[in-house]
Structures are given as C-alpha cells and as structure tokens.
Amino acid sequence: MTTMTTTELWCDRCGESATATAHPACASARQLEPPRFCPRCRRRMKVQVLPVGWSAVCVEHGEIRG
Amino acid sequence: MPEILDQARTQVLGDGVGLDQAGILAVLNLPDEHLPAALQLAHDVRMRWCGPEVEVEGIVSLKTGGCPEDCHFCSQSGLFTSPVRSVWLDIPSLVEAAKQTAATGATEFCIVAAVRGPDDRLMKQMREGVAAIKAAVDIQVAASLGMLSKEQVDDLVDMGVHRYNHNLETCKSYFPNVVTTHSWEERWETLRMVRDSGMEVCCGGILGLGETVEQRAEFAAQLAELNPHEVPLNFLNPRPGTPLGDRPVVEGKDALRAIAAFRLAMPRTILRYAGGREITLGDLGTRAGLLGGINAVIVGNYLTTLGRPATADLELLDELKMPVKALSATL
Numbered sequence: 427m428t429t430m431t432t433t434e435l436w437c438d439r440c441g442e443s444a445t446a447t448a449h450p451a452c453a454s455a456r457q458l459e460p461p462r463f464c465p466r467c468r469r470r471m472k473v474q475v476l477p478v479g480w481s482a483v484c485v486e487h488g489e490i491r492g
Numbered sequence: 493m494p495e496i497l498d499q500a501r502t503q504v505l506g507d508g509v510g511l512d513q514a515g516i517l518a519v520l521n522l523p524d525e526h527l528p529a530a531l532q533l534a535h536d537v538r539m540r541w542c543g544p545e546v547e548v549e550g551i552v553s554l555k556t557g558g559c560p561e562d563c564h565f566c567s568q569s570g571l572f573t574s575p576v577r578s579v580w581l582d583i584p585s586l587v588e589a590a591k592q593t594a595a596t597g598a599t600e601f602c603i604v605a606a607v608r609g610p611d612d613r614l615m616k617q618m619r620e621g622v623a624a625i626k627a628a629v630d631i632q633v634a635a636s637l638g639m640l641s642k643e644q645v646d647d648l649v650d651m652g653v654h655r656y657n658h659n660l661e662t663c664k665s666y667f668p669n670v671v672t673t674h675s676w677e678e679r680w681e682t683l684r685m686v687r688d689s690g691m692e693v694c695c696g697g698i699l700g701l702g703e704t705v706e707q708r709a710e711f712a713a714q715l716a717e718l719n720p721h722e723v724p725l726n727f728l729n730p731r732p733g734t735p736l737g738d739r740p741v742v743e744g745k746d747a748l749r750a751i752a753a754f755r756l757a758m759p760r761t762i763l764r765y766a767g768g769r770e771i772t773l774g775d776l777g778t779r780a781g782l783l784g785g786i787n788a789v790i791v792g793n794y795l796t797t798l799g800r801p802a803t804a805d806l807e808l809l810d811e812l813k814m815p816v817k818a819l820s821a822t823l
Contacts, residue, residue, distance in 0.1 A: 458771065458797055458798045458799070460797075460798065462576070470577050473577065473579065474579050474585070475552075475796055476585070476588075476592065477550040477552055477792035478793070480793065480798070
C-alpha cells in the first residue's frame with residue numbers, strides 16, 4: 427500500500443480547486459462519504475466502501491484508507 | 493384521537509390486518525400533533541406482531557459503478573456524471589467484510605452488485621464468494637443483483653442465498669419518472685420468481701424521489717400486496733451528478749410519518765432502516781423510528797456512502813432494551 431502524502435490541491439469530494447475557495451459543504455458531506463477525487467492530481471479514484479471503512483486508489487498516487 | 497388511529501388500533505394492532513391505501517394516506521396526512529400517537533401505535537403493532545428483537549444486517553458492494561441502468565437517484569449509473577468509478581471486490585476482501593459484519597452481531601450479510609442483472613462472470617463470483625463466506629463465517633447470506641432469470645434464481649438457491657433484495661423503489665405510477673431503462677413490471681416479475689423459489693423476498697424503496705404523498709401511500713399499499721419478508725426503507729441522499737442530486741432531503745417528521753404508515757400497512761414485515769436515515773433523521777430521529785415501527789437496521793457503511801458506526805446503533809438498541817436477533821432465531 428502506498429501512503430498518500432496529502433498536498434491538497436483539489437477537493438477530494440467535488441474535484442474543484444481546494445486552494446481557490448473553501449469547501450464547507452463538501453467538508454460536511456465528507457463525514458458520511460469517502461473521497462472520490464485524488465487531492466493531489468484530481469483524478470477520479472477507484473473507491474471501495476466496506477461495512478467498516480473504505481479504500482480509495484489513485485492510479486498515480488496510490489491508495490488511501492479510512 | 494384521529495379516527496384512522498382508532499381504526500388502526502382495532503384492525504392492525506388487534507387483528508393483524510394492515511391498513512389499505514386510503515388508511516395509509518390518512519396516516520401520512522396526520523397533523524404533527526398526532527405523530528407521537530401514530531408512532532406509539534406503530535411501535536405497539538411491531539411489538540405485538542414481530543416482537544422486540546431487531547434484525548441487524550451489513551451490506552457490501554461486490555461490483556460498484558458502471559451500471560447501464562438510469563435509476564435517477566443512483567450514483568452508480570454509468571449514464572450520469574457521478575464521480576463513482578467501476579470497482580470489483582475480490583473474494584478475500586468479501587469474506588473479510590462478512591467477518592467484520594458478523595463481529596457486530598449481525599445475522600445478515602447482503603452482497604450487492606450495480607447491474608441490470610447478473611452475467612456469467614458475476615454469477616461465478618457469487619458462487620465462489622458465497623461458498624467462501626459460508627466456510628469461514630457464521631452468517632446468513634442475502635443478495636441483490638438486479639433482475640434475474642429463472643435459471644439464476646435457481647442458482648442462487650443452490651448457493652444457499654436465503655433472501656433476495658430487489659427494490660421496487662417507488663410506486664408503479666411514479667416509477668417511469670425515476671427509471672426509464674426498465675419497467676416496474678420487470679422488477680415485479682423477478683420478485684415473483686424469487687417468491688416462487690422459496691427464497692425470502694426483500695423489497696422496499698426510497699422516499700423523497702419527488703413522489704406525492706398519495707404516491708407514497710400507493711407504494712406502501714403495493715408493497716403490502718407483495719407481502720415481502722423484509723422492507724428496507726431508504727430516504728433519498730441526493731448524490732452529486734445524478735438527476736436527483738439537487739432534490740431536498742425528506743423532512744424528519746415526514747420520514748417518521750412514513751415509518752408509522754408503512755408499519756401500519758405491513759404489521760408482520762421486517763421493516764428495516766436503510767440508507768439516508770443519517771441525514772434525514774439524525775440521532776434523535778433514528779431513536780424515534782426504532783420506537784415507531786422499525787425492527788431492523790443496516791449497520792456500518794452503505795454501498796457508496798458511509799453510515800453511523802455500528803457501535804452507535806448497537807448501543808442505542810441496548811439502551812432501548814431491544815435485543816439483537818440471534819442467528820439461531822433466523823435458521
């Protein structure tokens with residue numbers, strides 16, 4: 427497993443710039459959702475939700491788990 | 493006391509006969525001040541005809557995303573701009589998910605795939621996956637794989653799948669507003685075959701898709717006609733990129749009215765809290781529903797979204813003195 431170092435350039439929920447504006451609605455929604463976009467490169471990740479936890483894989487930046 | 497609740501006390505609580513569509517609509521239209529009485533009556537009905545036990549279930553997505561159907565609420569349709577990508581779960585991970593579910597005390601583990609219906613690859617994955625789970629975990633296996641052929645129904649019975657979920661989602665009159673790639677009748681046909689096979693039928697739907705209160709009553713009456721073993725009750729969690737992504741969530745009191753009404757329509761069914769309760773009802777509403785007709789929960793995460801921690805639900809059940817249904821009671 428590759429551990430992602432989060433230099434968060436992109437919102438991991440909506441895929442828009444994380445530096446241009448705040449994303450309070452996304453941050454709130456993320457409490458009940460896994461990430462969908464890689465925060466480093468904006469690629470859509472392959473996400474598997476499990477009964478306990480989730481995993482998300484970016485083809486470039488590897489896997490994160492929650 | 494409104495007349496409909498007096499009628500329900502005699503007919504549903506006393507005789508175990510569910511309300512008809514007009515009666516269900518009357519409950520759905522009760523003013524707020526009568527909601528506590530409706531929930532108490534629904535709870536009494538559940539306790540009399542189902543008992544205090546709560547059936548606990550976990551679910552997992554075996555095949556996520558890339559679905560060819562256009563169910564307007566679903567982030568897994570390949571036809572929308574949802575960010576959900578296609579993923580397959582391998583069998584060791586599937587077995588691990590079943591173990592995690594069993595560790596919560598759950599007796600049910602439902603394997604779900606986002607498909608119109610299963611192809612040979614998915615049926616092979618199911619056969620291997622169910623066998624691996626049964627060899628490693630003491631839990632009942634259910635499945636939800638879309639529309640089935642008769643041969644596939646028989647295959648699932650052979651695998652030992654004891655319950656099949658296929659939601660009608662909404663009432664017959666509103667269904668074409670929600671799904672255009674297949675019909676309500678096609679779903680009904682799968683449910684009929686499942687029933688005839690001896691598998692338990694699990695069939696519910698989603699409230700808040702834009703249906704009217706009258707259509708919500710129509711839906712409950714149609715489910716009552718089907719008489720499923722279990723009815724999972726979801727509340728729309730609007731998903732980004734789907735046609736229903738901007739719809740408002742169901743008001744908490746309307747959700748609770750629906751729980752009471754569905755229980756009074758189906759006094760003996762397993763009425764399960766499923767997706768969306770966290771955003772529609774929150775913690776207080778979850779408690780109110782469990783004291784208002786609900787007698788089953790999905791614990792942990794859902795298919796593409798996250799739920800409350802299983803421990804939060806289990807602690808609540810303990811506090812409410814509602815025992816978790818034991819596996820021996822389901823066999």
